Amino acid sequence: MYIINLSQDKSKISNYISNTLLLKIEENLKNNKKIILYLNKRWEYSSLICKDCNYFYKCPNCDTSLVVHKNNKIICHICSYSKDLPLTCKKCNSTNLEKIGVWTQQIEKALKNYFKNINIFRFDLDSVKNKKEKNKALENIKNAQIIIWTKMITTGFDLENIWLISIILIEQELINPSYNTEEKAFINIKQIIWRWSRKWEKTTFLIQTYIPENPSVKMLIQSNYKNFFLQTINERKIFNYPPLTELVTIEYRNKNKQKALDFSQSLFNKLNFLNKEKEYEIIFNKTPFKKYNTYHYKIIIKWKNLRSFLENIKNEVFKNSNLNIIFS
Ligand SMILES: [Zn+2]
Numbered sequence: 001m002y003i004i005n006l007s008q009d010k011s012k013i014s015n016y017i018s019n020t021l022l023l024k025i026e027e028n029l030k031n032n033k034k035i036i037l038y039l040n041k042r043w044e045y046s047s048l049i050c051k052d053c054n055y056f057y058k059c060p061n062c063d064t065s066l067v068v069h070k071n072n073k074i075i076c077h078i079c080s081y082s083k084d085l086p087l088t089c090k091k092c093n094s095t096n097l098e099k100i101g102v103w104t105q106q107i108e109k110a111l112k113n114y115f116k117n118i119n120i121f122r123f124d125l126d127s128v129k130n131k132k133e134k135n136k137a138l139e140n141i142k143n144a145q146i147i148i149w150t151k152m153i154t155t156g157f158d159l160e161n162i163w164l165i166s167i168i169l170i171e172q173e174l175i176n177p178s179y180n181t182e183e184k185a186f187i188n189i190k191q192i193i194w195r196w197s198r199k200w201e202k203t204t205f206l207i208q209t210y211i212p213e214n215p216s217v218k219m220l221i222q223s224n225y226k227n228f229f230l231q232t233i234n235e236r237k238i239f240n241y242p243p244l245t246e247l248v249t250i251e252y253r254n255k256n257k258q259k260a261l262d263f264s265q266s267l268f269n270k271l272n273f274l275n276k277e278k279e280y281e282i283i284f285n286k287t288p289f290k291k292y293n294t295y296h297y298k299i300i301i302k303w304k305n306l307r308s309f310l311e312n313i314k315n316e317v318f319k320n321s322n323l324n325i326i327f328s
């Protein structure tokens, strides 16, 4: 297993493909060996890192990744904490900050431009909806020399010819703003590496990162569950996250932005009114996210025994099909 620092080993074809990876790909193609390039694309935004001190920008309230927006702000998608895009690093004052976030299409394009006549199959799992599509995908995988993958599936195809697996950008696992992102990333990375190294010991793993010294990235690479658990449970304690508390996300959606905001605001007011003792932590995210032309607003509630507290708004919930309650 190799860990590649992208800052020191960037190739000419992409910011996210190192020279080492490029050479390994060439070598394997020459020998007719298959290659898997893995990239997390569950979250389509960018985050900000410092390439000098390995700092990963997180929300001071929520401990989750801050998202770079087009209006030159970095924003928390949980509590809507927002700040101008910094020019110098908050920790070390360096100007060597980088927006990170790469999509499968970019990797595919860079490789297709560089290697002219090779068969690349981009396998975004969202595109597989039924058995017929899965069989088609398996056929494509069989014929491909390079497979760009967003999620590992291992059933139904020959594992034994995969000689190189690269995780294109391991910190991309940490971009999704949710309290359990690191836990999901840990499980995911462990599965990718363990599954293959168990079944086919000839596979080489190449993990690329801009921030190899970042504590979260180190934890993902080291794959030591005990250390991971101890550190994570401590952070969950500090930020009041499950399993030490309960967490509920109330999501309201409407095609009309103002209506969506008004409803969410009045629900938030009601919840606050009921929370006289200030027992519960209630966060209203006033930055909506837009999906299929619909505006989504979120209210997040943290603390214990949330079911009984939510009894208070059961009328609103049952009357309203635009309202979703998600327990985690
Ligand atoms: Zn720094």
Ligand SMILES: [Zn+2]
Pocket: 059, 060, 061, 062, 063, 076, 077, 078, 079, 080, 081
């Ligand atoms: Zn936040």
